[in-house]
Amino acid sequence: MYASHNFKSKKEFKEAVAKGERITLYAPGLGSPAVNGRESVEGPWYPQPHRWYASVTMQDGVVVKVT
Numbered sequence: 001m002y003a004s005h006n007f008k009s010k011k012e013f014k015e016a017v018a019k020g021e022r023i024t025l026y027a028p029g030l031g032s033p034a035v036n037g038r039e040s041v042e043g044p045w046y047p048q049p050h051r052w053y054a055s056v057t058m059q060d061g062v063v064v065k066v067t
Contacts, residue, residue, distance in 0.1 A: 001027045003063070006045045010052035013043065014066045017056075023063040025056070035061045 004024045007013040017023055025033040025041060033039050036058055042050045057065040 001025050001041050007043050017066050034058050
């Protein structure tokens with residue numbers, strides 16, 4: 001699963017969510033992410049090698065917390 005922005009690091013991802021940016025998720029070829037609940041995210045986007053992984057909490061289709 002990927003974030004709607006191509007974050008280069010988990011720290012960058014966490015900072016964007018903390019600032020209140022509207023980040024959504026997508027899963028190419030895997031279906032729809034949860035609207036509410038927990039999901040796993042990886043980055044940066046393919047074809048770059050994934051260098052970070054995160055668990056996120058979703059609320060109304062938007063990432064509200066990154067751990």
